[in-house]
Amino acid sequence: MELSYDEIKLFVEEPFAFIERMGLKAIELKPGYVKLGAPLKGNENHIGSMYAGALFTLAEMPAGALYLTTFDVNRYYPIVKEMHIRFRQPARTDITAELFMTTEQAQAIQKEVDQQGKADFTLEIELQDTDGTAVVKGNGIYQLRPMAEISG
Amino acid sequence: MELSYDEIKLFVEEPFAFIERMGLKAIELKPGYVKLGAPLKGNENHIGSMYAGALFTLAEMPAGALYLTTFDVNRYYPIVKEMHIRFRQPARTDITAELFMTTEQAQAIQKEVDQQGKADFTLEIELQDTDGTAVVKGNGIYQLRPMAEISG
Numbered sequence: 001m002e003l004s005y006d007e008i009k010l011f012v013e014e015p016f017a018f019i020e021r022m023g024l025k026a027i028e029l030k031p032g033y034v035k036l037g038a039p040l041k042g043n044e045n046h047i048g049s050m051y052a053g054a055l056f057t058l059a060e061m062p063a064g065a066l067y068l069t070t071f072d073v074n075r076y077y078p079i080v081k082e083m084h085i086r087f088r089q090p091a092r093t094d095i096t097a098e099l100f101m102t103t104e105q106a107q108a109i110q111k112e113v114d115q116q117g118k119a120d121f122t123l124e125i126e127l128q129d130t131d132g133t134a135v136v137k138g139n140g141i142y143q144l145r146p147m148a149e150i151s152g
Numbered sequence: 153m154e155l156s157y158d159e160i161k162l163f164v165e166e167p168f169a170f171i172e173r174m175g176l177k178a179i180e181l182k183p184g185y186v187k188l189g190a191p192l193k194g195n196e197n198h199i200g201s202m203y204a205g206a207l208f209t210l211a212e213m214p215a216g217a218l219y220l221t222t223f224d225v226n227r228y229y230p231i232v233k234e235m236h237i238r239f240r241q242p243a244r245t246d247i248t249a250e251l252f253m254t255t256e257q258a259q260a261i262q263k264e265v266d267q268q269g270k271a272d273f274t275l276e277i278e279l280q281d282t283d284g285t286a287v288v289k290g291n292g293i294y295q296l297r298p299m300a301e302i303s304g
Contacts, residue, residue: 082238
């Protein structure tokens, strides 16, 4: 099974109601690189900047998008173990988030799963406003796991 | 200005659209203690447990509720600086979060703001499922600040 661009886009933007409700958008999706965005409108807090929970979500979801474009989705799946997120500036515009990973990095993580049964990896993320200011910096510890052997 | 219970409840449950959309509920609100809850329904991820962004929000919001019940809302306001959150178990039921703070702790933080102009403080939080399992543990670094001198 190979996922098409449209399938990946749908999985990123409408995987479940929580994400749909905040209007998350896939701006760019390709192997080794993803860029997602969230609108300020509808995600404001009581003082009109983007709420921390929306920023967290925009920081967390790119890992799932990167998984879909870059890892072997037939053999592995990821979970999020920890997130550390620093709110540096009020987010007063629409916000974007990018993630990069080389093919070599992805292959090394998958190889570790094959050998060890699982592999932890850390992703650094930065969220930017439309001026390019880093409003949020964070990092997530994810774990890649093998798909269950359904054929048993 | 003294906030009534109903006013605080409204500020906690319906402060802005993001929180309303996830159905956050104030279960108990009193000086020094708050308990909030979030329904699984409507906040599920693609495998049916509560999505990390909803769990983050349930971990972050109690600090705001505690501020409203415990601090002098006429003189101070809080911001969230950092959150570190560990996802320990899948959250397969409705989830609750509690926070405690003694009057003495709150007064010491407010006194530091009066003396230093601001005060950082850390809140530890645990999210539990209906069996009492700690599905999430986290801590937030908040900063209490003085209200702007409007009368100038």
